[in-house]
Amino acid sequence: xxxxxxxxxxxxxxxxxxxxxxxxxxxxxxxxxxxxxxxxxxxxxxxxxxxxxxxxxxxxxxxxxxxxxxxxxxxxxxxxxxxxxxxxxxxxxxxxxxxxxxxxxxxxxxxxxxxxxxxxxxxxxxxxxxxxxxxxxxxxxxxxxxxxxxxxxxxxxxxxxxxxxxxxxxxxxxxxxxxxxxxxxxxxxxxxxxxxxxxxxxxxxxxxxxxxxxxxxxxxxxxxxxxxxxxxxxxxxxxxxxxxxxxxxxxxxxxxxxxxxxxxxxxxxxxxxxxxxxxxxxxxxxxxxxxxxxxxxxxxxxxxxxxxxxxxxxxxxxxxxxxxxxxxxxxxxxxxxxxxxxxxxxxxxxxxxxxxxxxxxxxxxxxxxxxxxxxxxxxxxxxxxxxxxxxxxxxxxxxxxxxxxxxxxxxxx
Amino acid sequence: xxxxxxxxxxxxxxxxxxxxxxxxxxxxxxxxxxxxxxxxxxxxxxxxxxxxxxxxxxxxxxxxxxxxxxxxxxxxxxxxxxxxxxxxxxxxxxxxxxxxxxxxxxxxxxxxxxxxxxxxxxxxxxxxxxxxxxxxxxxxxxxxxxxxxxxxxxxxxxxxxxxxxxxxxxxxxxxxxxxxxxxxxxxxxxxxxxxxxxxxxxxxxxxxxxxxxxxxxxxxxxxxxxxxxxxxxxxxxxxxxxxxxxxxxxxxxxxxxxxxxxxxxxxxxxxxxxxxxxxxxxxxxxxxxxxxxxxxxxxxxxxxxxxxxxxxxxxxxxxxxxxxxxxxxxxxxxxxxxxxxxxxxxxxxxxxxxxxxxxxxxxxxxxxxxxxxxxxxxxxxxxxxxxxxxxxxxxxxxxxxxxxxxxxxxxxx
Numbered sequence: 012x013x014x015x016x017x018x019x020x021x022x023x024x025x026x027x028x029x030x031x032x033x034x035x036x037x038x039x040x041x042x043x044x045x046x047x048x049x050x051x052x053x054x055x056x057x058x059x060x061x062x063x064x065x066x067x068x069x070x071x072x073x074x075x076x077x078x079x080x081x082x083x084x085x086x087x088x089x090x091x092x093x094x095x096x097x098x099x100x101x102x103x104x105x106x107x108x109x110x111x112x113x114x115x116x117x118x119x120x121x122x123x124x125x126x127x128x129x130x131x132x133x134x135x136x137x138x139x140x141x142x143x144x145x146x147x148x149x150x151x152x153x154x155x156x157x158x159x160x161x162x163x164x165x166x167x168x169x170x171x172x173x174x175x176x177x178x179x180x181x182x183x184x185x186x187x188x189x190x191x192x193x194x195x196x197x198x199x200x201x202x203x204x205x206x207x208x209x210x211x212x213x214x215x216x217x218x219x220x221x222x223x224x225x226x227x228x229x230x231x232x233x234x235x236x237x238x239x240x241x242x243x244x245x246x247x248x249x250x251x252x253x254x255x256x257x258x259x260x261x262x263x264x265x266x267x268x269x270x271x272x273x274x275x276x277x278x279x280x281x282x283x284x285x286x287x288x289x290x291x292x293x294x295x296x297x298x299x300x301x302x303x304x305x306x307x308x309x310x311x312x313x314x315x316x317x318x319x320x321x322x323x324x325x326x327x328x329x330x331x332x333x334x335x336x337x338x339x340x341x342x343x344x345x346x347x348x349x350x351x352x353x354x355x356x357x358x359x360x361x362x363x364x365x366x367x368x369x370x371x372x373x374x375x376x377x378x379x380x381x382x383x384x385x386x387x388x389x390x391x392x393x394x395x396x397x398x399x400x401x402x403x404x405x406x407x408x409x410x411x412x413x414x415x416x417x418x419x420x421x422x423x424x
Numbered sequence: 425x426x427x428x429x430x431x432x433x434x435x436x437x438x439x440x441x442x443x444x445x446x447x448x449x450x451x452x453x454x455x456x457x458x459x460x461x462x463x464x465x466x467x468x469x470x471x472x473x474x475x476x477x478x479x480x481x482x483x484x485x486x487x488x489x490x491x492x493x494x495x496x497x498x499x500x501x502x503x504x505x506x507x508x509x510x511x512x513x514x515x516x517x518x519x520x521x522x523x524x525x526x527x528x529x530x531x532x533x534x535x536x537x538x539x540x541x542x543x544x545x546x547x548x549x550x551x552x553x554x555x556x557x558x559x560x561x562x563x564x565x566x567x568x569x570x571x572x573x574x575x576x577x578x579x580x581x582x583x584x585x586x587x588x589x590x591x592x593x594x595x596x597x598x599x600x601x602x603x604x605x606x607x608x609x610x611x612x613x614x615x616x617x618x619x620x621x622x623x624x625x626x627x628x629x630x631x632x633x634x635x636x637x638x639x640x641x642x643x644x645x646x647x648x649x650x651x652x653x654x655x656x657x658x659x660x661x662x663x664x665x666x667x668x669x670x671x672x673x674x675x676x677x678x679x680x681x682x683x684x685x686x687x688x689x690x691x692x693x694x695x696x697x698x699x700x701x702x703x704x705x706x707x708x709x710x711x712x713x714x715x716x717x718x719x720x721x722x723x724x725x726x727x728x729x730x731x732x733x734x735x736x737x738x739x740x741x742x743x744x745x746x747x748x749x750x751x752x753x754x755x756x757x758x759x760x761x762x763x764x765x766x767x768x769x770x771x772x773x774x775x776x777x778x779x780x781x782x783x784x785x786x787x788x789x790x791x792x793x794x795x796x797x798x799x800x801x802x803x804x805x806x807x808x809x810x811x812x813x814x815x816x817x818x819x820x821x822x823x824x825x826x827x828x829x830x831x832x833x834x835x836x837x
Contacts, residue, residue, distance in 0.1 A: 068760030
């Protein structure tokens with residue numbers, strides 16, 4: 012397995028500030044990996060409103076089932092995440108492992124198990140030995156602090172080559188609130204909840220009733236616009252925790268989804284989620300190019316999105332980009348196979364600002380040298396105008412390289 | 425580009441007999457390749473009933489448009505196929521190239537242009553210079569004979585590593601009729617008309633009205649069950665030509681689709697199409713394993729097929745097979761993402777005869793060594809029983825190797 016950091020990794024990592032009401036710790040429980048942390052423990056000492064968006068897989072992991080069941084309670088006191096084992100397709104043993112883990116965390120956090128949120132990432136189908144958490148969670152509780160963001164982002168990594176962090180601030184009433192986020196994900200990344208795991212923490216006093224639609228809308232514009240390989244994980248989990256700590260410095264307590272004062276927070280949250288989602292695409296397994304696919308002129312936004320995903324998921328488009336080949340014919344193919352309204356003779360295709368095809372054929376001004384030079388960049392934008400309507404969409408992906416095959420040919424063994 | 429023959433290629437090629445009323449010739453027109461043939465010319469001197477199934481792409485190639493337009497005429501006198509250039513997304517120039525080619529072929533064959541069928545495969549978006557056909561078609565007509573099947577199969581290859589041929593016989597009335605087929609296709613292979621090009625020739629006196637539904641039904645059980653990369657070509661074309669030559673030895677002339685005497689022919693045609701379709705999967709770009717995916721216990725055949733295709737198109741499943749990794753967790757993932765009715769705890773998964781998972785978890789009798797030994801085979805069967813109903817489906821694919829990425833990263837350049 013390649014251990015080199017993706018060439019598309021950010022040059023610097025943001026420094027995440029503490030969030031009032033959030034303490035973090037990590038540990039090495041030896042679940043699968045040696046010589047690295049594989050457990051993240053987060054404590055919300057005064058509780059946190061919680062919202063969640065999960066995989067649409069029909070075969071979800073045991074932790075996803077657990078979170079879904081408890082989400083209506085709407086209040087979190089602890090979060091436990093492990094890497095190395097997804098606890099997915101583990102049957103009754105998986106449910107027992109989830110219950111054991113929640114009970115252990117509840118004991119150290121001093122809450123009920125229904126206030127513990129869980130996520131697991133790693134191999135599917137191997138039973139997860141929950142006894143491994145026994146020693147480490149009490150240690151974590153003892154040492155948890157407001158500063159361990161980088162450690163947290165690292166503990167949840169699997170095939171990721173770099174930790175993924177983002178932070179934003181937003182006005183809420185007259186006060187500035189903070190939003191921190193971490194994510195992991197590099198493969199098995201597809202439209203329906205693109206990252207395997209992402210966690211957002213804020214001190215904003217926003218109730219679960221308002222937080223849930225904010226998070227769902229944000230996921231739609233961010234993680235649901237990223238695809239690495241079109242494969243949807245059994246474990247995709249995006250959770251947001253709002254501690255309300257900022258109420259003590261005067262932030263208004265908001266529980267109504269349509270409260271006008273949420274607008275700046277909504278924008279900041281969306282921006283943070285897009286940042287994290289793009290980091291996931293930049294760390295796509297084997298990725299050497301970050302690719303933005305924009306579709307305009309579709310009959311609807313939904314249609315534009317399907318065409319964009321058809322392009323972004325096409326192995327032939329993605330291998331061409333890996334080969335720095337301006338093969339716009341494959342973009343035509345991917346438009347054609349999407350099954351959405353398209354008229355060959357109205358199509359225009361751009362690589363960056365270069366129009367390569369128009370009116371159903373190669374642009375008369377097409378210049379191979381200019382286009383080839385563009386394809387050598389790290390960041391490529393493919394734009395397709397369907398010329399039919401006003402629907403548009405934008406999605407992010409990466410190229411498909413030999414390294415993807417290498418990483419996934421021996422991930423498990 | 426790799427030039428080694430696929431390890432999954434047939435050990436021997438069948439020897440195709442002449443078909444009364446079909447003459448074949450090939451030529452090197454220098455369309456794109458050097459030092460190889462790239463044109464196939466077939467003449468049907470007494471005419472042939474013709475049936476066709478084409479790509480569902482919304483951006484079909486100019487030859488596909490041409491064949492679709494002429495199919496209602498129902499009578500072919502010539503077929504011209506070229507490799508090296510797909511004449512797809514070539515706008516007005518593409519339509520002109522098609523008209524020029526048909527006119528040239530019509531002149532040498534002594535028929536109207538509407539009796540000429542055309543197919544092109546190769547690069548998309550490059551104008552096809554139809555003047556290249558000018559000299560070669562007259563030569564082809566002069567030398568065409570009933571024996572050039574191997575040459576025909578070779579002339580239509582692009583990234584194929586071996587020529588694809590099949591032959592069958594069937595009783596029609598009291599007479600034995602012959603069916604020959606050739607195909608090409610190695611990438612851009614997906615559910616909707618999997619092979620780029622396939623041509624079937626028979627001396628059976630079956631009219632177009634009966635031939636079309638026979639061909640469509642056969643395609644559904646063969647080419648539409650093959651996927652290499654989920655990408656659908658702009659040029660997929662399956663044409664069948666029935667010369668009726670066997671009428672002279674006493675075969676009945678049949679024009680009604682529901683004629684009972686067609687049953688043996690239907691079975692032989694379907695068998696031949698499956699043979700050709702499997703050859704396409706065996707020559708999937710970079711393929712090292714031939715994979716059969718069987719789904720049983722689905723709520724319907726349609727649902728079973730979608731689940732099977734979700735497995736067969738999953739890059740993570742395909743890379744695991746390339747890595748000889750019995751990663752059935754990824755099969756669970758692919759079942760889950762298909763969006764079809766599935767219950768995790770009723771799933772059973774088999775690799776060959778080895779049951780690896782049952783009742784939503786790893787089979788208690790699972791043995792890694794046995795399963796790993798199975799994964800080293802050239803031919804792998806993945807079977808999933810959903811445990812819900814009686815719907816079943818079977819599709820064929822291949823593994824996803826580094827060679828696929830290599831071939832497609834520099835196909836065009």
